[in-house]
Amino acid sequence: MNNCYQPDIETAPREQIKAWQDERLVRTVKHVYDHVEYYRNKMKAIGLEPGDIKSTEDLYKLPFMSKDDLREAYPYGLLAMPLKDCVRIQSTSGTTGKRVVAFYTQNDIDMWDECCARALVAAGATPEDVVHVSYGYGLFTGGAGFNGGSHKLGSLTLPMSSGNTDRQIQFMTDLHSTILCCTPSYAAYLTETICERGLQDQINLKAGIFGAEAWSEEMRHDIEDKLGIKAYDIYGLTEISGPGVSYECQEQDGMHINEDNFIAETIDPKTGKPVPDGEKGELVFTSITKEAFPLIRYRTKDICILNNEPCACGRTFKRMSKPLGRSDDMLIVKGVNVFPSQIETVLMNEGYPANYLITVTRENNSDKIELQVEITNEMFSDELSEVSKREKKLVNALKSMLGIYVDVRLVAPKTIERSEGKAKRVIDKRNI
Amino acid sequence: MEVKQISVFLENKPGMLTEFAKILQKNDISMKALCLAETPEYGVLRIIVDDNYKIATVLKDEGYVYRVTPVLAAVIPDKPGSLVKILDVLAANDINLEYTYAFITREKDEAYIIIRVQDTEKANKVFREAGIKLLSQDEIDKM
DSSP states (O other): OOOOSSHHHHTOOHHHHHHHHHHHHHHHHHHHHHHOHHHHHHHHHTTOOGGGOOSGGGGGGSOOBOHHHHHHTTTTTTOOSOGGGEEEEEEOOOTTSSOOEEEEEHHHHHHHHHHHHHHHHHTTOOTTOEEEEOSOOSSSHHHHHHHHHHHHHTOEEEEOOSOOHHHHHHHHHHTTOOEEEEOHHHHHHHHHHHHHTTOGGGOOOOEEEEESSOOOHHHHHHHHHHHTOEEEEEEEOTTTSSEEEEEEOTTOSSEEEOTTTEEEEEEOTTTOOBOOTTSEEEEEEEESSOSSSOOSSEEEEEEEEEEOSOOTTSOOSOEEOOOSEETTTOEEETTEEEOHHHHHHHHHHTTOOSOEEEEEEEETTEEEEEEEEEOOTTTOOSSHHHHHHHHHHHHHHHHHHHSSOOEEEEEOTTOSOOOSSSOOOEEEOOOO | OOEEEEEEEEESSTTHHHHHHHHHHHTTOOEEEEEEEEOSSEEEEEEEESOHHHHHHHHHHHTOOEEEEEEEEEEEESSTTHHHHHHHHHHHTTOOEEEEEEEEOSSSSEEEEEEEESOHHHHHHHHHHTTOEEOOHHHHHHO
């Protein structure tokens, strides 16, 4: 099965992809130098001229961009086209400070929609499918991206947006949704609700595309088994376009980067030096086809591994691993790097629900990490010693994964808040 | 002859037991015996009630984590030394007692000991051989 939305592009020879990237990078660098003072100043400051960039081999010469640059240039400072040529604004959730706004021309939107259509087709979607979009609509790119991708493909689109779980499930059963698009935590919640109500037989879903937050393989298998679907990952960020920067194919072994539009690199987050494919590094993207809001060497803060090995699906686009952690999410507890995704993996392995809350505190200059976990019927026993034995087993499993002691707190079911958007998993009460 | 004990997970926070007791009240379920084992964070509430089917349904609906466990309810005279006989029988047969608690009723001059062991069947047999009376679930329900 070689289901590609644009096979000529998605399975193009590597030399062809390199040629596209060389030409488009040169063009984009000239475009931003000519139209964006912010870039011009940054390049001049290190004595770099657009003519110095002749191919992707010269990429490393270009200065990095970070979220701080985006905030400094807010709102129009990085705009590379006249406003009259822009047709859309999207924005990040703004949880870590000032919002970041991104501008799109019609061509930018078309490119983004195409990327999402590729992701949908890779997940098995056809024009016959009913695409149920439960990502939030509005400034958030999730709803808009999948809506556009599904339209492009010609599937019947259900613009559900997030929330109102009863209505989601009713539409899903009444209108025979076949592809579900939402955050993985909401997918897990929908799955739980569907199973609780015994509606598995009335669900027609065949696949789900779940992105915008970290999730584990265990969570994937859990959703796949309970709903009888294939669950695909997707990656993207507002700064670069939105969902669909990379997407998973049926091999479910890494996400293919839409390399005709984006160049991906991995770097050492400390030194900024490139890291070879196959090794962990911070993911950096350069958009090479965008008109209104191109970004050069944007540091995503996601830690990933790039994979240039050929994929059994036939796509030639390089793959990226699921982000192994996000430096914003990454907690440093007692000097140890802790990623919520690691905790999630342990919970799923030990049979606990992936609904948890991490609280980090500091007492007498010493960090403490507490993990609230909901107890299940399977974990419970009438004997206290049995319950505490299971609790201890979890503590040990966490310790061997993270290297530090985690204070586990078993709580009653359904007491940890369910999220209908991005889940709030971490509370850091340390004022540092 | 065994009876069913309902064990419920409760967080160790003010009001949790009240909330639970109110649910029993609302559903007209009567508790015959109660025992609470706790850690600083949570407790295991063990109860014997008069309607096991009803309580299981109610707890499921209310979203509690619970378990139904077979236990033995031995009948002993309400006087000093009665418990010793029971414990002697268990010890003589090498049966380890996991936990136990007792209750009495107004009507009779008897006490009832709830006994939780790993091998309920074996304990049942040795009690019968030692002439110790055990309550059935029916008898509990009618108390």
